[in-house]
Amino acid sequence: MSDLLERLRGRGWRMTSQRRVVAEVLDGDHVHLTADEVHARAARRLPEISRATVYNTLGELVSLGEVAEVSTDGRAKRYDPNAHHPHQHLVCSHCGTIRDVHPTGDPLAHLPTAERFGFTVSKAEVTYRGLCPDCA
Amino acid sequence: MSDLLERLRGRGWRMTSQRRVVAEVLDGDHVHLTADEVHARAARRLPEISRATVYNTLGELVSLGEVAEVSTDGRAKRYDPNAHHPHQHLVCSHCGTIRDVHPTGDPLAHLPTAERFGFTVSKAEVTYRGLCPDCA
DNA sequence: ATCCTACGATGGACTGAGTCCAAGTCAAGA
DNA sequence: TCTTGACTTGGACTCAGTCCATCGTAGGAT
Structure with missing residues (x-):
């Protein structure tokens, strides 16, 4: 930054x-x-x-x-502000805390052509939800 | 329904x-x-x-x-209303049209333990974005 | 069939997040 | 230092959603 x-x-x-x-x-x-x-x-x-x-x-x-x-x-x-480093988000369902996370593989690769309905798909946003250590 | x-x-x-x-x-x-x-x-x-x-x-x-x-x-x-059939969403970035889609594999499986920061992760929501055939 | 009552519906006021705009200000090139 | 158009300001406005006091009614009890 x-x-x-x-x-x-x-x-x-x-x-x-x-x-x-x-x-x-x-x-x-x-x-x-x-x-x-x-x-x-x-x-x-x-x-x-x-x-x-x-x-x-x-x-x-x-x-x-x-x-x-x-x-x-x-x-x-x-x-x-972390826009130059591709990442996804992990959100606590209880308190709302957000962490940047880096899943393995490319989520786009898991959407078969037959499931694209003719769209030109350019990105995938993943939100993982769960409870953080403090709220669990 | x-x-x-x-x-x-x-x-x-x-x-x-x-x-x-x-x-x-x-x-x-x-x-x-x-x-x-x-x-x-x-x-x-x-x-x-x-x-x-x-x-x-x-x-x-x-x-x-x-x-x-x-x-x-x-x-x-x-x-x-399609809540009983797990699926993700494909959204047109231009007109906002939404389609239900079914990616292969389980997105949760792609988040390694080291990237979970102690959270109990229970689900993953994926939004694919791109242009629909009408807007492309 | 009628009565009762707690659960549900109503609409209007209110909040939170964000946009719009006319008027004023100022960064930076001449 | 002057000029000017890009930027900032604050207040009004919109849109999505919540709250609440009051009224209505579904469905069990009699």
Whole structure:
């Protein structure tokens, strides 16, 4: 994530303090913050940042492929900065904790042509559900 | 789905015209209606049915395991009456069409113990994404 | 057949997540 | 340092879903 700001500048992004702060908040592994959580953390450094700007910036990061959108519970979407390392998610059904996981093999390979109904299938998202050690 | 009403009666459900209509609307294969769509179709037969009742009934059907909740897009949840036949979903990234699909093998088998972080993993939901024949 | 009552239905207010927009601000090139 | 169009702001708005006080009724009891 450290060179994210460089990549963005290279793509013609106008660099503002708001965008810098949002990008900094989204740094690390196993980070899966909601937009409101991103806003709250960003506001600790830049008190007057607005929700609209956070939504705009997250949306741009997603369409640039720098951040992945994850929705594991039908509630708020979460934003995962680990977009350059393909992975799936393991979610605790009780407390909602999310871990990045790496299954073996390619899930796409398990969908036979006959089951594709003429679709051009390009990716598979897997959500594993269960109980985490604390909730078990 | 035809014997659903029988099963529900057997579980002590009080049978009302509203519940009957909701259960009837949720009949068929590849049915993935939102709550509002269920409400609209139910209202064609029973004009004064309320949204709250549709939400209540759907929620009960889900907790009884008769209907599965599917959220493929972070927007409205969809309700899938095919809950007794395990399957995954193939979604068109452009128009949102959803098909039930049956991959080979068990996705759970591809998550090694070392990648389970102590979780008791009980199921895997797979969403395949791509373009349907009409949108390609 | 009628009565009772607890379970279910109703609709309107409310919440949470996200979008939209007109007006103001400022990064960065000239 | 000036200019300008890209960016930010906050408030109104939408959409999906929940909550709740009140009313209605399914189905067992008599």
